[in-house]
Amino acid sequence: MPDTHIPLTGYLFARLHQLGIRSVHGVPGDYNLVALDYVTPAGLRWVGNANELNAGYAADGYARIAGLSALFTTGGVGELSTLNAVAGAYSERAPVVHVVGTPPTSFQDRGLNLHHSLGDGNLRVYASIYEKVTCAQANLRDATTAPQMIDDTLRQCLLHSRPVYIELPADMVTAPVPASLLDTPINTARPPNDPDLESTLIHSLLDELYSARQPLLIIDGMAARYHIEDEVNTLVHQTGFLTTTTAFGKGIVQESHPTFYGVYTGAAGNPDFMHWVQSCDLVLRIGSLKADSNSYGFTALTDSRVTIELDQDLFDFRGTKHNMSDIKSFLQSLLREFEPTNLQASNRGLEFIPPSPTDLALSLPAEGPITHDRFWTYISRFFGEGDTIMTETGTSYVGSCDFILPANTTVVNSGIWLSIGYMLSACSGAALAQKEMVASGLRGPGRTILFEGDGSFQVTAQAVSDIIRNRIDVTIFLLNNDGYTIERYIHGMQAEYNDVQPWRYLDSPWYFGAPRDDPDYPVFTKRVTTWSELADVLDHEQLRAGKGFNMVEIVMPKEDAHPRLKEQMRIASRQNNAQEEERL
Template identity: 50%
Template sequence: MTAGISIAEYLFRRLREAGLNAVHGVPGDYNLRLLDYVIPSGLEWVGNCNELNAGYATDGYARIKGIGAIVTTFGVGELSAINAIAGAYAEMAPVVHIVGTPNRSDQQNGVKLHHSFCRGQPGDYRIFAEMYEKVTVAQENITDVGTAAAQIDRVIRECLVQSRPVYVQVPMDMVDAIIPGTPLARVLDLSPALGDTTLEREVCDIILDRMKTSSKRFILVDVGTSRYGLSAQTDQLIKATGFPTATTPFGKGIVDETLPNFHGIHGTVGPHIFTSYVDSCDLIMNIGPAHSNVNTYYFATVPKPEVTITIERDTIHMGDRTWSVSPQRILRRVLETLEEDPLPKAVSYPDLPNLHQILQSLPPVNPTSKLTQDTFWYRMSSFFREGDIILTETGTASNGSRDFVLPKNTTLINSGIWLSIGYMLAATQGAALAQRHLSQSDNPLSKGRTILFEGDGSFQMTAQELSTIIRQKLDVIIFIINNNGYTIERLIHGPQESYNDVASWRFLEAPSFFGAEMADPSYPVYTARATTWGELGGVLARDEMRGGKGLRMVELMMDVMDSNDTLRLMLELWKSKKAE
């Protein structure tokens, strides 16, 4: 392609080439002309209710599709979204944030424009970009037609390679500027830089030697496994070695939980306890670690470095040694060697928990008994099926999801670092849209459902995004846990304090309020309330819930201080440590 192309079209076509099918955002006078190019570039436009929600939705979309994009206006719009972008940065979601800014001449002359601080200083127009430097891995301001294509290519590449947000400013007078289209003839190069094959062979041999000479081994899978593109190789490694495997809370859902050597979440309380086994291991392979306090049971499950092989995005650590190598290529070498020269069959590990046995051993419930979280999360596992995308909001839902027993090829989206409540409803909109965009592919997620578990307090943070779900006619199942406020905060401090209360909403009337036509056969809406196990069983058995289309919303009535045992015990442990 040699013809000229506008900067805006070049940007959106590159994003589409990278795997994007939709752009989220909110219109504003500095980005309107930019938005004119979204649909003609072959992308879907999703207008959200506000920029914060748009950022959350873009993050959810990116976690399923591999890349997301949000467009906001300068100043007020981008600052409204910055919390969501910071969360994407913390939790490694590949988001491209595009900001429409004032004309270059107005910026250079320090014109006192709306959405700025109106101080008449040219530097004012860089203030918001400087803020974004802290929460993005690459930034570009498109002010020169000669470098625009290279700048766009760079930020998209960094977004995908580093799996973190990037930031692009497009001044109004640059949107229609024409640049050569020739770079579009070349596919973006996303491959890691060529490494030292001798060094890679050396590291591979060291890893294989450790595998063969160790007697007690363990694989710990964390969130970076998916973010660094290592999920498939890690699954193969678990199968090839037979080593006992677990995930962190943040890593749950990344690997196949039906494998016989998978043992759930590595924790220190409740049914997840097997720290004594892990502490006795002489080899731990820790893949993609994110050692936050909530992801490691307040650092109690961080592996001992002297016995750990830590696999990061572009480095591998063993003891006091670090190699800058490609983990993808190293794991490929390891797997190829194991295929030719398998390890001896691993011994069984009867002392480690078996999730499926725990699930099968649950006693039957009394249909008239009230719903309680002690076994609720385990029992919900039977509702899931292959291909489902399951989202759990920060709080009792996210902690409860540690008890899920997931089928193959399911994806769990939770938060292990940022924990911004309200994220999940908007993220569900993005995830459901991404799932729709996979419908023509052979991706297993294309055949599943999008299922959200959300607390009543969290729902109130971003409730208006239910209207976007309805307007886009997305297929979503929402379980709202109505426990009259912020239960996790009550468990931490202030069980009776009014600051942990929330307003009492009629949640099941929300679909109608937010625009759903309750009798529309093209987008059916089903709502229900469950207070007892019998009522929940009846709801889950309905065709609308098992495989129907449309919006399904179930309000689960639970006691104000109810939580699963894991959360309660973990918080008690944390409080005792603080008191020491």
């Protein structure tokens, strides 16, 4: 019996569905319109974003929760509008499948001077640009090879946890391909580690763990990209070693662990603790992102002579590097052989009791202005198990280090790309992914909570339209301190270029078409200026439930910032001045 055939686009979308994607972000355009007809038949939902940049950010947020996402734009103007978002996903390892509708292959081959082009006849110049910010690319010009190219590209996306780029020419949308190919799942398993090398490295690491007198575990954000949260928390529990995270790694370690010591912020934090870290005889770093923004001007990095690093495909033993294939299986093997009774370490001299949001509330002046030094710990009283908490670049990213997190909460932030406005759109994608996973039983219930600055909100405000259009449940705490505070502390405290136009932020849901008096999608907005007003709103039933669209505008003093942010900017200023003096 001859094999039945399906359109190539149907094959592509079916593969995305098989890998767990349920929604496709993007914007329609003439080169992808026909292909969009195949989204719904594949069991997928078309999100329909207001613009391509927001679509890219939303796809990034979706991928960080669901493990993979899809983004579909038209060629040229569409794909370039989302390039910034895809570059950020590449930088921070979010697995986004970017499908681009391109002109027909005959037009490309003839070098026609088409719209959405640079006018030079080169209709694939954008593909060469995307090679720099994707880990694999596919140009689906031949129906006989296209299915295998799709499968290989999707596999690379998952293996490397980075974006990929797929060109779908308009004349290939309905090209027939064998439907039976879908019966063979894409192999998403990582190649096994070399058993002899793995055994050698494991025993070397065990010897270090057993003999260390003053060890430290530092868990960084890439551990979440490698899906090793369970292994990391088991290691923390079994070793009993003092454990910190970076700001980018916040939320990976269950903070109920008695040896969890918060976020290590180097010279911007406690100098006594920094001295203790510098005197450690063993530091084990897992999932590192050693960017200046994630290491407080590199001051939170540790001496390579005492540091062992585990990355997705690299084992760095005190400066000697070894390639490996799978950090997850490596950690699982390590834990099977680990014997806690062999440990010599002691954490004496570092008693740490985290501050309590409840105790902090007792010392707050009821009518005083809301300030950064106490806000971030205090707001932790609002969090619940299962919440996804998202913090925008700048003051929110720095302040989130003070969060006291319940079990099984997820923190999403940006550790290196730091594109302002990213998080508002990413919130729409993350909340959608969370909603879908709860519905399918893959995740427990929880809210999506966003901390967003007023300046950042203005960059991607149309994301509010995407949220309302798709009836996504979000809670937004908008921090209004009248401009770009982090930029003021870098340079230009009183400069006009760090100001933003004041908006009536709480009117935004109505402008973007939010329903009024709809019990299935309620809308709640409130502006607060004092601690007592904040306390009242945090106890509001609607806000606690997290259903519908919720926005609380929190007014803060214009020049107020977290003490850690001020110190971080002083560190950056000193380093910049030192570099300038060296140049001169």
